[in-house]
Amino acid sequence: MTVLNPSGWRPEMGERVAAALDAPETVTGNRALHLEEPLLFEVGRMDHCGVDFDQVPGSPLAALALRAAPVDLPGLSEPEAVRHYTRLSRQNYAIDLGLFPLGSCTMKHNPRLDEKVARMPGFADVHPLQPVGTVQGALKVIDQLADWLVKLTGMAAVAMTPKAGAHGELCGLLAIRAALDARGDKRDVILVPESAHGTNPATAAFAGFKVESIPASEDGRVDTAALIAKLGTHVAGVMITNPNTCGLFERDLKTIADAVHGVGGYVYCDGANFNAIVGRVRPGDLGVDAMHINLHKTFSTPHGGGGPGAGPVVLSEALAPFAPLPFVVAGGNGMLRLVEEAEGAADAPQAFGRMCAFHGQMGMFSRALAYILSHGADGLAQASGDAVLNANYVLRRLEHVLHAPFGAAGPCMHEALFSDDNFAEGFATLDLAKGLIDEGYHPMTVYFPLVVHGAMLVEPTETESKAGLDQFITAMESLGARAKAGDPALKTAPHFAPRRRVDETRAARKPRLVWSAQGA
Numbered sequence: 001m002t003v004l005n006p007s008g009w010r011p012e013m014g015e016r017v018a019a020a021l022d023a024p025e026t027v028t029g030n031r032a033l034h035l036e037e038p039l040l041f042e043v044g045r046m047d048h049c050g051v052d053f054d055q056v057p058g059s060p061l062a063a064l065a066l067r068a069a070p071v072d073l074p075g076l077s078e079p080e081a082v083r084h085y086t087r088l089s090r091q092n093y094a095i096d097l098g099l100f101p102l103g104s105c106t107m108k109h110n111p112r113l114d115e116k117v118a119r120m121p122g123f124a125d126v127h128p129l130q131p132v133g134t135v136q137g138a139l140k141v142i143d144q145l146a147d148w149l150v151k152l153t154g155m156a157a158v159a160m161t162p163k164a165g166a167h168g169e170l171c172g173l174l175a176i177r178a179a180l181d182a183r184g185d186k187r188d189v190i191l192v193p194e195s196a197h198g199t200n201p202a203t204a205a206f207a208g209f210k211v212e213s214i215p216a217s218e219d220g221r222v223d224t225a226a227l228i229a230k231l232g233t234h235v236a237g238v239m240i241t242n243p244n245t246c247g248l249f250e251r252d253l254k255t256i257a258d259a260v261h262g263v264g265g266y267v268y269c270d271g272a273n274f275n276a277i278v279g280r281v282r283p284g285d286l287g288v289d290a291m292h293i294n295l296h297k298t299f300s301t302p303h304g305g306g307g308p309g310a311g312p313v314v315l316s317e318a319l320a321p322f323a324p325l326p327f328v329v330a331g332g333n334g335m336l337r338l339v340e341e342a343e344g345a346a347d348a349p350q351a352f353g354r355m356c357a358f359h360g361q362m363g364m365f366s367r368a369l370a371y372i373l374s375h376g377a378d379g380l381a382q383a384s385g386d387a388v389l390n391a392n393y394v395l396r397r398l399e400h401v402l403h404a405p406f407g408a409a410g411p412c413m414h415e416a417l418f419s420d421d422n423f424a425e426g427f428a429t430l431d432l433a434k435g436l437i438d439e440g441y442h443p444m445t446v447y448f449p450l451v452v453h454g455a456m457l458v459e460p461t462e463t464e465s466k467a468g469l470d471q472f473i474t475a476m477e478s479l480g481a482r483a484k485a486g487d488p489a490l491k492t493a494p495h496f497a498p499r500r501r502v503d504e505t506r507a508a509r510k511p512r513l514v515w516s517a518q519g520a
Helices: 015-022 060-065 078-089 112-118 136-153 165-182 199-206 224-229 253-262 362-398 429-438 466-485 488-492 504-509
Strands: 157-159 189-193 210-214 235-241 266-270 290-292 313-315 327-330 336-339 416-418 456-458
Touching: 112 362, 136 157, 136 313, 136 327, 136 336, 136 362, 165 199, 165 235, 165 266, 165 290, 165 313, 189 199, 199 210, 199 235, 224 253, 235 253, 253 266, 362 416, 362 466, 429 456, 429 466, 429 488, 466 488
Parallel strands: 189 210, 189 235, 235 266, 266 290
Antiparallel strands: 157 313, 290 313, 327 336, 416 456
């Protein structure tokens, strides 16, 4: 499918639509199914309760439970509350509605099988303080998932407890610091390429390291010569994203790793983009010492659907002894047990400590393992291959209308990168992104990576069909042509969303987050 159904509705910016947009609002503010939803404080009254209660006889206990002051919340009936939140939910865009092209975020379809598994008794209601004998099934899930992650990455060990990508980065750097301390080596510099994820330098600084930036080459990859020139006995390691945020595979990673190891440093790989290579490339074979894996990206549950994410960190043989607590080991009588205390524990004499209070996020573990087992090794390889194929299809279909800064650098990986370099004067990435809302899509990642001016990063993932991609491409072609032609209607888009374009700078710097009757 290369064009939309001819009978389908398309946004038009003719005189009729413009006049309608400028027409006075109706009494309610509603437009068809775009319902104007007031705040809860405007729905209910502060002096009213939405539920009728019989008068409760007084008692000493009841007196102790009475509030000293009003709760300052409006009283709503059940229909009012349900309708309020249902109407708000209809103003959200979700992966269940269509393509979610956020680059670097891997917003793939969330298989319902994984959700069903995560809601099974024993997973959904497990408590971290239960006796180990009562949570053997949950520990088996953690242990089996850990085994898969080690095998898929070619590493020696994995720390399961980090809760997300940046948390995993910190875990990897703390393991590197522990390894350096164990050998009495006081290195203090981490090298971070410009094409790495933005959290990398922040994490390195938070871990107490100095950060030195490495420039990108003309083809969007790490300038290997510049990186090697900065190596020395002061360098603790390098943080490198592969595939990088330009959507490109770092072909020189093995050369870089060998050079870093040659001066006694370690290699941290940001695994946020693992979805592009899972089942096809093992980072351990490339010389990586530590890498976090975003379970909520690569292995189901995009972006916290059901709770926090999970960022397990796989470790090389050199760093495995310093993995944090707790971790699962085989016990007696076929039972599994948790190693939770470093002092006196023969299993973990060099563990650097803990990353969080308990054992990780069970919802993410069960979903990820269900995803892996349902795909199998061959299915995982096909998923990553399809993700790369889809991204290259988008890149080649759109490079005639949108500037692709690294389009000549070879095939991209899981995401396609464009810029606003060929737009008409005064038009920018933000205008196209707002126009995409009128086309019925959530905008792609914009202004990232920073190495590209006006960046637009599109990641279709493997779950999109060709028909779905063609429809998205048609919308992008139209918007790109309008931006190049200087269509003034783009400067005021979106026109068909519940809200018009806001002043984003003012909203970020001077937000109004508290409702008050006086300020309403």
